[in-house]
Amino acid sequence: MKTNTASKAETPAVRQRILDTAARLFHRQGYNSTGINQLIEEAGVAKASLYQHFKTKDDILKAYLMETSQAWFEQVDKTIQGQYTTKEKVLALFDMLGDFATSVDFRGCNFQNALVELDINETDTRQFIQGHKSRMGQVFADLLSSAEPDVANEVTLLFEGALITSQLFHNLEPIKTARRIVERIL
Structure with a gap:
């Protein structure tokens, strides 16, 4: 039986990757000019993962x-x-x-x-x-x-x-x- 250990360990890393990408994009191009799709693409996460961490x-x-x-x-x-x-x-x-x-x-x-x-x-x-x-x-x-x-x-x-x-x-x-x-x- 496969455990969910890997995904639980990845959760903080995914959240941090989203935040790091947001920090770079928000600071470089501004909050309003940064779209969710760009954030998802540049962070390399699935849309569901993003919304799992941030509503x-x-x-x-x-x-x-x-x-x-x-x-x-x-x-x-x-x-x-x-x-x-x-x-x-x-x-x-x-x-x-x-x-x-x-x-x-x-x-x-x-x-x-x-x-x-x-x-x-x-x-x-x-x-x-x-x-x-x-x-x-x-x-x-x-x-x-x-x-x-x-x-x-x-x-x-x-x-x-x-x-x-x-x-x-x-x-x-x-x-x-x-x-x-x-x-x-x-």
Whole structure:
């Protein structure tokens, strides 16, 4: 009698392959421009397998954003661990931002990109994105807890603005400029 062990072991791999493919496609061509059939074909999965893991394309987007958020904050933690002073930690995050921007060929923030494609009535994903961005703001608030009250908000705004502006102009200058401003105010 044949057991179902192989298919059970493959289930997480299939789910991850769908998410990896979605991550690549959503980031490269956008959420709305990525069709389910393209996702199925490029992930190399059957339609039934995709729907076994995700009921809708929105569910894939949410899972992709959750996975991306987790990876982002792991990188944030790793980046600030190697620094000693608050200023070094904050500036290291701007350096990390520059590395990210170039690594994705200035395609910008996964969350900002998804946000602009959301239907105005799609509140769950919007709230998740707000939570992700608030969490980044909290990182700066925690790091800058001894600074003037508005400094963390200002640094967060510079961080987010630098990311979107570097995408717009397809270069690192906005991130470098924001880093210089932060260096002066800290």
